[in-house]
Amino acid sequence: MPEAGILLDLYRRMVLARRFDVQVTALTRQGRLATYPSGLGQEACEIAAAAALADDDWLFPTYRDSIALLARGVKAVEILSFFRGDWHSGFDPKQRRIAPQSTPLATQALHAVGFATASKMRHESVATLAFLGDGATSEGEAHEAFNFAAVWQAPTVFVVQNNGYAISVPFSKQSRARTLADKAIGYGMPGHFVDGNDVAAMYAVITDALDRARNGGGPTLIEGLTYRMEAHTNSDDPSRYRGDEEVERWRVLDPIARIESYLIREGALTEKLRAEIADAAEQLAAETRDAMNESPHLDPLELFDHVYATPRAALAEQRDYLATELESSEARHLS
Ligand SMILES: Cc1ncc(C[n+]2csc(CCOP(=O)(O)OP(=O)(O)O)c2C)c(N)n1
Numbered sequence: 001m002p003e004a005g006i007l008l009d010l011y012r013r014m015v016l017a018r019r020f021d022v023q024v025t026a027l028t029r030q031g032r033l034a035t036y037p038s039g040l041g042q043e044a045c046e047i048a049a050a051a052a053l054a055d056d057d058w059l060f061p062t063y064r065d066s067i068a069l070l071a072r073g074v075k076a077v078e079i080l081s082f083f084r085g086d087w088h089s090g091f092d093p094k095q096r097r098i099a100p101q102s103t104p105l106a107t108q109a110l111h112a113v114g115f116a117t118a119s120k121m122r123h124e125s126v127a128t129l130a131f132l133g134d135g136a137t138s139e140g141e142a143h144e145a146f147n148f149a150a151v152w153q154a155p156t157v158f159v160v161q162n163n164g165y166a167i168s169v170p171f172s173k174q175s176r177a178r179t180l181a182d183k184a185i186g187y188g189m190p191g192h193f194v195d196g197n198d199v200a201a202m203y204a205v206i207t208d209a210l211d212r213a214r215n216g217g218g219p220t221l222i223e224g225l226t227y228r229m230e231a232h233t234n235s236d237d238p239s240r241y242r243g244d245e246e247v248e249r250w251r252v253l254d255p256i257a258r259i260e261s262y263l264i265r266e267g268a269l270t271e272k273l274r275a276e277i278a279d280a281a282e283q284l285a286a287e288t289r290d291a292m293n294e295s296p297h298l299d300p301l302e303l304f305d306h307v308y309a310t311p312r313a314a315l316a317e318q319r320d321y322l323a324t325e326l327e328s329s330e331a332r333h334l335s
């Protein structure tokens, strides 16, 4: 069991993450963001991974993992520029050592293995951690990443968040395997099936796997069994494929409530500290709201920058066409 100081830090980051997540979902309803895949209910996996990573390690996240970025220190407004429809990620990957959030399923797992292999060849002591969903494990890229990570003994930790669904497809239609962690045997790496709503367990298992990776022990596949409490994104209606009883069964296993009651029982979390953390979470929500209520100043013509070092004629033509369109629509607005 990690020591109380670490558990308190995990608890604090989970509370902030949840408040952020709830706030962002509200902002999508107000039309301030195009889309948001919520991590509500998955805080134990997300925060344990973010906290277990060393400063020099790299995180390879998916669209689902915004709260892990937050927990690793990326500013809310930088995370959200992507979900506002900006065409590139709003944060500098090198600053916090986080790759851009990947939407094409499982591609980030290959990037994590490639990056880790390069680091190993340079004799650096760096591990990479790739998040994947349960559905993503059915992609060819996941197989390629698992296989070559094991063959090359890449310092990569795969954290599969089995949240029960790939949009509307339940896990029972995704895999016949007893657990996804079992698949590790076939690739020749250790696999761990973990209660993904137990932050202490997730933190302990991920920390060990990262240490092992950094010390030349190769990759590990970790499956955290958890649940997506919200819709897939704000454009999904989960009542079409799952019942309220199932959601309520998982609500009882809420990862924040579990660690909170443990820390209170142990005397580590006082009422004063709990209130301070709640205040910090409210402040984060208010800052996020304020930042999102300002409209971004985006230049649609930026789309054409950085495509080619020397712009091609066809692209230059399209750029001119868009510039004329924008000028005339501006003129229409002004008249
Ligand atoms: C290669 C690819 N195919 C299909 C999609 C469409 N898609 C987006 S999310 C998703 C479900 C993924 O489920 P899972 O891996 O369990 O992750 P979760 O959303 O539950 O976190 C699908 C099929 C995609 N983004 N990329």
Ligand SMILES: [Mg+2]
Binding pocket: 133, 134, 135, 161, 162, 163, 164, 165, 166, 167
């Ligand atoms: Mg899933």
